[in-house]
Amino acid sequence: MKVASPVPKGRVERRLSARSRPLEIIAQVTWMLAIGEAEGEEIDYGTGELVEVLQTEAERRESLLDY
Numbered sequence: 001m002k003v004a005s006p007v008p009k010g011r012v013e014r015r016l017s018a019r020s021r022p023l024e025i026i027a028q029v030t031w032m033l034a035i036g037e038a039e040g041e042e043i044d045y046g047t048g049e050l051v052e053v054l055q056t057e058a059e060r061r062e063s064l065l066d067y
Contacts, residue, residue: 031050038046 034046035043
């Protein structure tokens with residue numbers, strides 16, 4: 001599983017448009033609610049799946065220069 005390198009917080013915030021910030025908050029809350037109900041291996045599996053989805057989207061946006 002390929003994991004993106006960490007990006008300094010300020011850099012990420014600059015990338016986010018005002019329109020995308022509410023979506024990011026919704027995504028974070030959704031993830032935290034799901035993790036709060038999961039146990040052990042479910043957390044590991046869910047985290048791995050999330051990393052794959054985020055990596056794929058990051059690569060897609062990078063190819064479109066949409067970051």
